[in-house]
Amino acid sequence: MDKTLHIVGGGMAGSEAAWQAAEMGVSVVIHEMRPQVGTFAHKTGNLAEMVCSNSFRSDDDEQNAVGLLHWEMRQAQGLIMAMADKHRLPAGGALAVDRDTFSEEITARLTAHPRITVEAGEIAELPAEGSWIFATGPLTSAGLGAAIQAETGAERLAFFDAIAPIVYAESIDMDVVWAQSRYDKGETEEEQKAYLNCPMTKPQYEAFIDALLAADKTEFHEGETAGYFDGCLPIEVMAERGRETLRHGPMKPVGLTNAHRPEEKAYAVVQLRRDNALGTLFNIVGFQTKMKYGAQTEVFRMIPGLENASFARLGGIHRNTFINSPTLLDDQMRLRSRPNIRFAGQVTGVEGYVESSAMGLLAGRMAAAELLGLDLPPVPQDTAMGALIHHITGGAEAKTFQPMNVNFGLFRPLEDVRGGRRGRKDRYKGYTDRAKAAWTAWLQGQPVPELA
Known part of the structure; x- marks a missing residue:
């Protein structure tokens, strides 16, 4: 069996997936169509290029769900967050970055990694063999989009960004x-x-x-x-x-x-x-x-x-193109009809740089664990990562599925140990405390604690 992981798309999700898998010991090939095939929004051939805002939004990891997601990615040694911190710009409580130096260094880090190879060129088919992650983002090419449509038997879902x-x-x-x-x-x-x-x-x-x-x-x-x-x-x-x-x-x-x-x-x-x-x-x-x-x-x-x-x-x-993930993906982010293929990033129906990177992080770890024969326990639902993956792989209503940012509305309710209603600030702190404990235990391979 070929132990190489192929990743289609070198955006936020693909870059993070490649880094995580390579750090776990897997050989990775990133297939990026740019600069040979351009898009409306991209201006360079760099990996992890930011095309809309230069902000990763709030960095508050106690009162904000996206800030909590920042924290979880940092704990998992995420490349995207490490480079965001390194190239940070003043932005009040938000995490904004210098988009040029950010993507340039990510490109340099990935291309210099001994287990990562970057190949330029468009992939327009869904391979029948090998381990693949498709992280083509919201600007999935027409050829690949047609291949996905033919495989899933459903019309692509799309919105305008x-x-x-x-x-x-x-x-x-x-x-x-x-x-x-x-x-x-x-x-x-x-x-x-x-x-x-x-x-x-x-x-x-x-x-x-x-x-x-x-x-x-x-x-x-x-x-x-x-x-x-x-x-x-x-x-x-x-x-x-x-x-x-x-x-x-x-x-x-x-x-x-x-x-x-x-x-x-x-x-x-x-x-x-x-x-x-x-x-x-x-x-x-x-x-x-x-x-x-x-x-x-x-x-x-x-x-x-x-x-x-x-x-x-x-x-x-x-x-912007995305798939109807609740009907198409299993809880390992694999395409049900072709389990050798995973999807990650914004094409799965998460919205935002951070959320896309987070799904890349999980997909990279899941694919690497599978190739290495490791038993990776399910992502705890009470974490920000778990809330997102649960939403896109079954928690959302398929008939009305739309792109979603991470938010505390995706989290399981807290048990009110005081016998009264929690205020919002107290409730958000409860969510983040519970998530941090669960995420830390998951990273350490320990049983997830049952916390209120």
Whole structure:
């Protein structure tokens, strides 16, 4: 039996899967179609390239489910989290990274690993033999997508995802804009000033919404429907849901004080987050868009402080593909009809860099254990990892299955040992304490403790 593990896709999930399996002693081949075959969103041929945001979201491992997932990946010696920590940028309570140096070092680490080989080229079929992980992400190629569709006998599920624009820092008017994280969040002064804030009066906000609604948008092809993931809605879609929607979403003015005019309360605020270590690039937070390029430039320059903005990248929209995992995958993430194939990452129906990496971590360990003849116990459901894998392999309703971020709603309820209802803060701490104990025991190969 060939003991080599083949991984299709060198994104977050594929990179993490390769690292975990190789560290366990398995020979790995990463098949990455870039740069020979490009995509709409990718700009380089690097592994683990970040194409949307440069943020891994909250790093709070006691009150936030994604922060807990960060913690679990760190405990498992995850490559993605190690490199995120190394290339971290100030972002208040969030974990943001310099996307270029992050992906460059991951590429260097993987290509230098003695048990990892990277082969360029597209895989457009599902192999009948060997051990394979397909971590092709939301931009799975048309050829491979057709092969998956033919094998599963079901239509691919898809939604449209949007990318936020990036602005050159030198083109931002700092006489209007000020640096401050919401509620001054962060342990250092640098973190407390990790975001740039553009204030809007009510007339400016109303004019912005009018322009946003009237702007030329990307049209969908005949037969396509827009089933957006709620965590990454285009700003135009949010605005169409009500004129005040953005002001209660990414443009909310709370927790901020205008350093130039502290006595004035902004009606709405647009935030920008640093996108690289040099501080030369900033992305507009929550401003994923499907506006055409010309319209984007006009509309975004209506934002106070961005009147002369120069854009390193404009926003865009692309089709994201994922499989109906609850019907197709077993609890080892294997394709039921072809157990030699596992799926991992965003193509399985998890949403986000961290969640994708986490599923890659598990798939890599599961595949390696199988090849090595090791008995890997089931992932504890009370961990963030376990909650996610349980959701995509059977916990979700197949008929309404949609991409999902990790959240405490996926966790089993806590037993209330005090005889009364827990407050949210206390409940979240209970979830994380229980998860950390279970994850630590799983990593050590010990029985999982029964904790409330």
